[in-house]
Amino acid sequence: MSRLGNIGARLYRGEIGYDFIAHRKLWYSISILITITAFVGLVVRGLNMGIEFEGGAVFTTPKTTSSVEQTTESAEKVSGHTAIVQELGDGGMRVQVAGVDTKTSDKVKDALADELHVDTEKIDAQLVGPSWGEQIANKAWQGLGIFMVLVVIYLAIAFEWRMAVSAFVALFHDITITVGVYSLVGFEVTPGTVIGLLTILGYSLYDTVVVFDGLREQSKGVTKQTKFTYSEIANRSINGTLVRSINTTVVALLPVAGLLFIGGGMLGGGMLNDIALSLFVGLAAGAYSSIFIATPLVADLKEREPQMKALAKRVRAKRLKAEERESHEQAGNAEGADDAAGSEDDGPRDDPEAGGRQPAATGAPGQRRQPSSRNRGKGRSSGGRKR
The missing domain is CATH 3.30.70.3400 (Alpha-Beta Plaits)
Known part of the structure; x- marks a missing residue:
């Protein structure tokens, strides 16, 4: 097994991992900053609409x-x-x-x-004609809106409404970033751009659904155990699919990068640039949102439920008891070690008055002491009593 495959297996088993959920506020802040930058770019520079939309x-x-x-x-x-x-x-x-x-x-x-x-x-x-371009633009927005509604309905039925809301937020995040990059770079928006946007939404949902499916399997009967909280299970799901998400994203980005930098830069571009840029930005944003936005947001929504709050309290109480038990055991082991050390110190000691090392009072090797009863007849004859 390769080193990357070994890491993926250890992530899946929970032997190693990164706590994505604990740092979710950082990821939220980064996404908000990027989204604000994209909105500013749209307001200040706007989009360079192609003739298909303007005529x-x-x-x-x-x-x-x-x-x-x-x-x-x-x-x-x-x-x-x-x-x-x-x-x-x-x-x-x-x-x-x-x-x-x-x-x-x-x-x-x-x-x-x-x-x-x-x-x-x-x-x-x-x-x-301008009227034809306006019809194309309206149909593009209608198709995008219908797609988003169908996605939310499907995820709400297949999983739950919290995952549907999180996936919708992640999709909105991906679209905003992609459109903002188009505004900042100044690329022309063409029907190829719309095709690229719809394509990246599918890739973004793929990564998100993979993580959600693992989370659903691992969270079955979550309230019947006291080992993990829901956020911890969500974090294990992200780590379990992390290598898979990275591999699929990199493999998808390589040919898109070829279209963007080789096809667009060396062969003259045209519609290749329009499709490739939206795919390249959208694929990277989709992988980011599925890991750093969608799943942490699901954990936030689930942790607000009374059952999950009670589960978190039970888990904390159990861990506190385990820590107290461990501390007591460590203290007992420390006392036993002190007693053992004290018994070893009861051996021969140096007596300055005797001029040397003397045997211990009891139980220590040294000069043998006779009982007092054996010295009673010392100095008497063996033939009879002294009168």
């Missing part, structure tokens, strides 16, 4: 020698709107201009043809 035009050009800066300047000068230009892997350009109509689109197309020195007919132009 506009997308121009795809053939291979050209013009730079991205020159193409951007030319498109913005003609359209009067901000243009986003990306260099494609084949040497062409992808130009996005939001808020333009058909007439403005034709002018931008002609200007790009002159700037890039290509035929106008070789430039592919796609128009997206």
Whole structure:
């Protein structure tokens, strides 16, 4: 068995572990700080919505020698709107201009043809109306809301309402962080971003449900024992699935990182960046929330129940008695050790008046003493009594 597998087995058996529940206030504080930062980014910078949501035009050009800066300047000068230009892997350009109509689109197309020195007919132009983009945005929010409601209902039926509430908070936490990163980084929000968001919610729920399932199995009949509190059982569940969560998250992040850094950075990006960034941030946030947010929150909600409060009191009382018993045993062992040491000190001692080491009074090796009865006839004849 590998070293990591050995650690996972020891975590599962409860031989080692980290007390996640005891430090839950620290994790809550970190999550609140990250969430506030994400909200500030949304308010200050907002989201860079793609033309699929705002409407506009997308121009795809053939291979050209013009730079991205020159193409951007030319498109913005003609359209009067901000243009986003990306260099494609084949040497062409992808130009996005939001808020333009058909007439403005034709002018931008002609200007790009002159700037890039290509035929106008070789430039592919796609128009997206603002009403269509608004419908896409509304359907995306509706799909997200329906997904969240179904998740809460399923978890409430399969587990309990406290776990459903905790999972909902964890999902909201993951979405907020991912959207906040999009706002701070300035990536464009496209339908690919929505697909990535819905995908990461599934990954986040996977880790959360794995931990919840272990917690449900270990907490059966929890009130009938006095060895562990509910929070301690929840902590054992987290440690038991910790290595599994880390392994699945790392394995899922590796190909996503390839899409984001290799596919997006070297091959020109496009929709690869939109999907990969949301997946990368969401997967990491989902693994974090399932361990540091969802399960500690379940423990907090459960510990408020009267039965769990009574269980915690019984566990503390039992442990206090065990500590007192152990302290008494240690004190008794200490007294026995002192008595044994004292009996050893009853041996021969040095007598300064006798000029040397003398035997002990009783039971010690040394000169043998005769009883007084044996000395009664000493100095008398053996033939008869002295008259």
